Amino acid sequence: MVDIDFTNTAVDEAAEDSSDVDDGDDLEEGESSDGEKDMGFSVGDEWSEDDSNETDGENEVSTSGYGVEGSDESDELSFEEDDTNDEDDDEEVGENNSLESGQGEHSRLKKKDLKKKSTSPLDKNIEGKNILKKQITHKSEIEAEHVEKPEIKIDEAKVAEVGEYKSDSSDEEDIRNTVGNIPMKWYDEYKHLGYDWDGKKILKPPQGDALDNFLKRMEDPNFWRTVKDPQTGQDVILCDADVDLIQRIQSQKVPDAEFDEYAPWIEWFSSEVMKMPVRKFPEHKRSFLPSRSEKQKVSRIVHAIKMGWIKPREKKVDTGPKFYMLWQSDDSAEQMRRIHNHIPAPKRNLPGHAESYNPPAEYLFDKRELKQWRKLKATPWKRKLHFIPEKHSCLREVPAYKRYIRERFLRCLDLYLCPRARKMKLMIEPEDLVPQLPSPQDLQPFPTTQSLVYEGHTDLVRSVTVEPRGQYLASGSDDLTVKIWEVATTRCVRTIAVGGVVRSVSWCPNQALSLIAVAADRKVLLINPHVGDRLVVSKTDTLLRDPPPQDVIVPERVKTSVQWEEVSDELWDTGVCVIINHFKEVKQVTWHGRGDYFATVMPEGQNRSVLIHQLSKRRSQLPFSRAKGLVQCVLFHPIRPIFFVATQKHVRVYDLVKQEMIKKLMSNSKWISSIAVHPGGDNVLVGTYDRKMLWFDLDLSTKPYQTLRLHGTAVRNVAYHTRYPLFASGSDDRSVIICHGMVYNDLLQNPLIVPLKRLSYHEPKNDFGVLDLVFHPTQPWVFSSGGDHTVRLYT
Amino acid sequence: MGGLRQKKYQSGEGTRYVTRKTALKLLQLSLKNFRTLCILKGIYPREPRHRKKAQQGATGIKTLYYKKDIQFLMHEPMIWKLREMKIFAKKVKRARALRDFRLMKRIVRNHPKLTLDHIVKERYPTFIDAIRDLDDCLTLCFLFSTFPSIRHVPRDQSALCRRLTVEFLHWVIAARALRKVFISIKGYYYQAEIKGQIVTWIVPHHFSFEPQAREEVDFKVMSTFVDFYTIVLGFVNFRLYQSFNLIYPPKFQGFSDCEKELVDERQYVSERIAALNVPLVQTQTGEEAEPEVEIDEFPACTDDPEKLEKARLEMERIKNLKTLFNGCKFYLNREVPREPLVFIIRCFGGEVSWNRLLFVGASFDENDDTITHQIVDRPNVQKVPHPRPITRQFHKYTLKLTLYICTTGSTVTKQFYVQPQWVFDCVNARQLLPMNKYFLGATLPPHLSPFVDETKDHYVPPEEKAMRDPKAASEASGDEGLSEDSDDDKEEDDEEAEVVDESETSDEDSAGDVEMKDDDPIEVEVKKNNPGDREKKRLEKKKSMSVTVGTVTKENPQENARLAKQEYRLREKMIPRKYHKLYKSMMKGRMERSKEAWLLRKKRRLNDEEKKMKQKAERKQKLSAAVASV
Structure with a gap:
């Protein structure tokens, strides 16, 4: 009876245990009602891809259900339903999947733990202890009488079962006595041990005395294996298996003899995810039933397809952009907002012959050009051509151009990175820039060729002057002489030694006098050349023979700077009439138009550098009390009482009557060399050492009306013709340039200036070219004196 | 009294420009996107008149844009598209990083697309404007049509x-x-005249x-750039086709023969398009779309009859050019x-074919x-000694390709083997040039x-002179060509050539001293007139007491x-002074040009001399060899 009971309970226990485990699993699988199905989802994805091994109905349904979804991906059958919605669903599902799979894993882990617990050696130990306890109690009561020997037969399987499904709680023990877990000594004084399930006393089995015990020990062969059950007080004979078990435990061996300690370890619960979960229990029923919600979904989609609400997605064939008639007509523009002030990109240059695959041979580079081309590698824009011309004998041999893509790319860069601006392109030839002037042929007469050369001086001729009638010419030179020449024959009429370097000679403009003023070093000599009209010559002599009485007291300032000196007879014979001694070297002497006054310039004379002498009264005066700069030259106005003083950078114009400065002409140059006044008196020509000639219109402004840069080097001298509209300039580049300078009476018309002729006949000598030049008073001729010791006449 | 003082750079040029940096800030774009936008919208930096003012006093050189242009860009919907693209790229990147390829695929499928149609219209207000700007477009499209699939250049x-370039070529044809x-x-330069605009492109x-x-x-x-240009070219093509009553995505006449049945039709059509050898289908068959417009002569309408005459002449020449290869x-x-050759030949009315195996579209056989x-x-x-008629039965690869000219017999056809340059030169000369210089194996001129x-005032090579003035050309080059090519009358030709050479040299001599020649006639006259009776004449003259003969004042030209x-x-x-520099x-430029x-x-002269020397040496060698053999 007990036996049966025992086994039954064992089975029950097992059943209970399994169910327990199952429940736990369920609980762990989460609150979601269709946890199982969800699992199906999660795996279903995989199933849909690799053919489902499972052939259960549920799985089939799920695969078919998801086959629809899956096709979404494989593009076989697709829906045109709201895409995003669909996809959102998908996403959700995906998330669920991931969640689920996570949970699954979790549960699996738990189970693993469970298993581990059950098989862990600790548990075994506990179990072992229990059994040991049993044995000890048996041993302690070994002497107890063994009247009824209930045939307890515990086979190994049962033991194993008990061992397997054993638990710690007392509820699950095989309980016959209902007293509970109390110390059994409390019943020592009673006859009973406790109460059975029916409430009847469980009587203590009769206790034999010591003799009985002894006899039993002696007689009973099973005495050593008889133990007393403390609960029932019965003697229990342990079977062989029990004994064996106990012995094994005592010897600290694994209690189960069958257990193979060294069996190969099967790693069931590894990191590898298995296709089929390791589960001991069968699939739930739920998993075999088709999902209702899914069915509803599918039927809804099927219906939509039937009704034509869902259409399969058309395969997108990218045929490229669509073109249509964009512009309705060729040249009418539609009004719309456009880029501001658009500048179209310039077109590329078209290729020349050199770019041909078979150019004429002259376009090919020779060695020098090639080298040059290679040398400019760092600065390719300086190259004449951006490529090396090549010649191929036939079209077949023409290779692809290496830089083609690069060039196209550069063009692209130009188009969007290069700043654009409208540039005015000059469509003119350089000739158009040259001012249109009247032809020199129309402006004749003017000197065109050199006709005579006056030779005789032995050093450079610094100055030259012409007799007012134009018959004779005087020249002063560094060889300390003044020579008088006959213009027409180049004959040297007279040579007058003056005892000093002649810096300036000037013929008296008064035709009633035959007189030349000569500036030689510190002296100014008035020389009667004894040429020309005899009457005039003799008259001049008589006039200058006796000095006029000096009635005025000469101021000290003048006296220290200049002294008039009577000449000795010897000198008188040579023609020198008057000598005026200056305190500094005289550079220039110039006559007033009437021939009575003349001015001298001593550049080193500080505030006394300019002196005006009166011939008739033999009197000198210093017009300026203060130095205004280094005086270069001075000039009388031909008509009005005006005096020009050229300092280094300016020309000052003084009124001699009012004794004040009228104007200051700005030259804009570094160093003025000479100055000339137009016979009309309104225009002044200034020559400078910095290669310029400046034409000032006195009525117009103090700035030059025109700046002429005709010469290559310093301009030494300038001169106007008194009758013809001509002016000339001589410079260090050994040339005389004749210009037409027409001044009109009409005030509104500007003077016309036309360069006419360059005459360069002087020979080079010590870097001196033309030193002085002067026009013939009546003819369109010009004389020039130069560093080559000659005076030349151009006609 | 006078209100607020005007600050610097608050009006005028200082306000007209913005730097690139400012522009980026205004548009809230990255530099990359800004560049894309500039390319597509055709915005470019401007060169200010006064840089310092335009940069508000900042020194150095900055990239300046018109402020108005940037403001114009601000309203461009494409900016949003560009931003979308940026987001799209981010999404794709994320999906890839997550290895969620399904998601990635979906995102990629819905990628944002730029539509550039409105920009085309905006940048080219009229059709003519678009044509005027077609140079770069065509050149770049032709280049890209040869590209393989590389990074940044999708195969599409x-x-x-x-496709577009070939369509364009079809229209030009x-x-x-x-x-x-x-x-x-x-590469090959082509120049076409479209609606009066000159369009040049390079292939x-x-x-x-x-x-x-x-x-x-x-x-x-x-x-x-190509993104934009393709759209432009497409629209231009559409309009050009429409103006010629052609169906735009081009179709072909007689598209029935089943040369290739296996290949899908699209591919086939595109290949046929590429073959360039098939006329296109017109929307209205029968009449020509644009009959040649005859220029009416209104003598009064233009003041310059010379110009009118010139225009008429040009018109005629172009008319001739259009039918240059007719019947060939x-x-x-x-x-x-x-x-290139098919394109050119078909453009001027010729028929053309090639080996059927090489490419589709061959219209006739070699035989x-x-x-x-x-x-x-x-x-x-x-080298085959002399023109030898070749029967056409020989296979192409075995036959020696030589000149095959038959005399004008009507039954036998003429066939010339010429090099491709002949076609090009003919087009540029606007006439069929003599072929003798272009035969197979000949050294090409x-x-x-063009x-x-x-x-x-460039240097003009003698060949070009000859081209411009065909009369002189024929004289100069005629016998030269013959002497080079025909072997049988080589000797005669040589003699001729020598004669020519001599005359040339004499010419050169005479040219060398012009003065001599100038002086000559007078002296000769004098000599002729006064052999012996000079004295007599003189006496006579003295007797008559008439005015003596004045000598002619010789003007020395030098x-x-x-x-x-x-x-x-x-x-x-x-x-x-202002214009001096x-x-x-x-x-200086003129000087350089003249020096060039x-x-x-000089190089030409040296080259010619060398060539002549070489020829002479060869001739001499040949002669000596002949003498030795005798």
Whole structure:
């Protein structure tokens, strides 16, 4: 009876245990009602891809259900339903999947733990202890009488079962006595041990005395294996298996003899995810039933397809952009907002012959050009051509151009990175820039060729002057002489030694006098050349023979700077009439138009550098009390009482009557060399050492009306013709340039200036070219004196 | 009293420009996107008149844009598209990082697309404007049509370029708009006249693509340009086709023969398009779309009759050019670049074909008797002594390709084997040139550029002179060509050539001393007139007491020139200071040009002399050999 009971309970226990485990699993699988199905989802994805091994109905349904979804991906059958919605669903599902799979894993882990617990050696130990306890109690009561020997037969399987499904709680023990877990000594004084399930006393089995015990020990062969059950007080004979078990435990061996300690370890619960979960229990029923919600979904989609609400997605064939008639007509523009002030990109240059695959041979580079081309590698824009011309004998041999893509790319860069601006392109030839002037042929007469050369001086001729009638010419030179020449024959009429370097000679403009003023070093000599009209010559002599009485007291300032000196007879014979001694070297002497006054310039004379002498009264005066700069030259106005003083950078114009400065002409140059006044008196020509000639219109402004840069080097001298509209300039580049300078009476018309002729006949000598030049008073001729010791006449 | 003081750079040029940095800030774009936007919208930096003012006093050079342009860009919907693209790229990147390829695929499928139609209309207000700007577009599209699929250049793009360019070529053929062609070392230049606008484009030689260093070429930028240009070209093509009553996505006449049934139709059509050899279908068959407009002569309408006459002449020449190859049938050998030649020949009315196996679209066979020109580009392997008629049964590869001319017999056809340059030169000369210089194996005459401006003072090679003045050309080059090519009357030719040479040299001599010649006649006259009775005459004259014969004042031209030059030199000095530098630089440029021309002339002369020497030496050698053999 007990036996049966025992086994039954064992089975029950097992059943209970399994169910327990199952429940736990369920609980762990989460609150979601269709946890199982969800699992199906999660795996279903995989199933849909690799053919489902499972052939259960549920799985089939799920695969078919998801086959629809899956096709979404494989593009076989697709829906045109709201895409995003669909996809959102998908996403959700995906998330669920991931969640689920996570949970699954979790549960699996738990189970693993469970298993581990059950098989862990600790548990075994506990179990072992229990059994040991049993044995000890048996041993302690070994002497107890063994009247009824209930045939307890515990086979190994049962033991194993008990061992397997054993638990710690007392509820699950095989309980016959209902007293509970109390110390059994409390019943020592009673006859009973406790109460059975029916409430009847469980009587203590009769206790034999010591003799009985002894006899039993002696007689009973099973005495050593008889133990007393403390609960029932019965003697229990342990079977062989029990004994064996106990012995094994005592010897600290694994209690189960069958257990193979060294069996190969099967790693069931590894990191590898298995296709089929390791589960001991069968699939739930739920998993075999088709999902209702899914069915509803599918039927809804099927219906939509039937009704034509869902259409399969058309395969997108990218045929490229669509073109249509964009512009309705060729040249009418539609009004719309456009880029501001658009500048179209310039077109590329078209290729020349050199770019041909078979150019004429002259376009090919020779060695020098090639080298040059290679040398400019760092600065390719300086190259004449951006490529090396090549010649191929036939079209077949023409290779692809290496830089083609690069060039196209550069063009692209130009188009969007290069700043654009409208540039005015000059469509003119350089000739158009040259001012249109009247032809020199129309402006004749003017000197065109050199006709005579006056030779005789032995050093450079610094100055030259012409007799007012134009018959004779005087020249002063560094060889300390003044020579008088006959213009027409180049004959040297007279040579007058003056005892000093002649810096300036000037013929008296008064035709009633035959007189030349000569500036030689510190002296100014008035020389009667004894040429020309005899009457005039003799008259001049008589006039200058006796000095006029000096009635005025000469101021000290003048006296220290200049002294008039009577000449000795010897000198008188040579023609020198008057000598005026200056305190500094005289550079220039110039006559007033009437021939009575003349001015001298001593550049080193500080505030006394300019002196005006009166011939008739033999009197000198210093017009300026203060130095205004280094005086270069001075000039009388031909008509009005005006005096020009050229300092280094300016020309000052003084009124001699009012004794004040009228104007200051700005030259804009570094160093003025000479100055000339137009016979009309309104225009002044200034020559400078910095290669310029400046034409000032006195009525117009103090700035030059025109700046002429005709010469290559310093301009030494300038001169106007008194009758013809001509002016000339001589410079260090050994040339005389004749210009037409027409001044009109009409005030509104500007003077016309036309360069006419360059005459360069002087020979080079010590870097001196033309030193002085002067026009013939009546003819369109010009004389020039130069560093080559000659005076030349151009006609 | 006077209100707030005006601050600097608050009006005028200082407010008109913005720097690139400011522009980026205004538009809230990255530099990359800004560049893309600039390319597509055609915005470019401007060069200000006063840089310092425009940069609000900042020194250095900054990239300046018109403020108005940037404001204009602000309203561009494309900016949003660009931002969307940025987001799209981020999404794709994320999906890839998550390895969620399904998601990625979905995102990629819905990628944002730029539509550029409105920009085309905005940038080119009129159709003519679009044509005017077609140069770069065509050149780049032709280049991209040869590209393989590389990074930044999707295959679609180059395929689209190919399609559009071929469509354009078809239209040019249909309209006969081609005017000039040129083979350069860079590629083939074509110049067409479309609606009165001159459009020039370059097609690279074969195998033009080669990988480029990253710092050399940025394909992304070019690809952006091409994005826009393809759209432009598409619209231009559409309108051009419409104006000629052609169906726009082109279709072909007689598209029925089943040469290739297996290939899908689209592919086939595109290949046929590429073949360029099939006329297109018109929307209204029968009448020509644009009959030739006859120019009416209104003598009063233009004041310059000369100009009118010139225009008329030009018109006539172009008319002739359009039918240049009418009646000619060309067969292209396989080594000849097919596409340019087919295009050119078809543009001027010729018929053309090639080996059927090489490419689709061959219209006739090599054995066709009506072929007039066979274009070959291979060396003459074996020199055949004299024109020997070749029967056409020989296979192409075994037969020695030589000149095959039959006398004008009506039954036998003429067929010439010419090199491809002949076609190009004919087009540029606007007439069928004599073929003797272009035969197979002949040394080709130089190929000249038709784009050289005649009005400028460049060096003009003798060949070009000959081209401009065909009369002189025929005289100069006629016998030269013969002497080179025909062997049988070589000797005679040589003699002729020598004679010619002599005459040339004598010419040169005479040219060398012009003065001598100038002086000659007078002296000769004097000599002739006064052999012996000079004295008598003199006496007679003295007797008659008439006015003596004055001697003619001889004007020395050199002296005159010198004087004139001197005079000019003086006048040159009178150039106002303002223009002095300009004048100087202009004169310098002129000087350089003339120097260049001089150098080229010199090189030519040396070259010619060398050539002549070589010829003479050869001749001498030949002669001596002949003597030795005798």
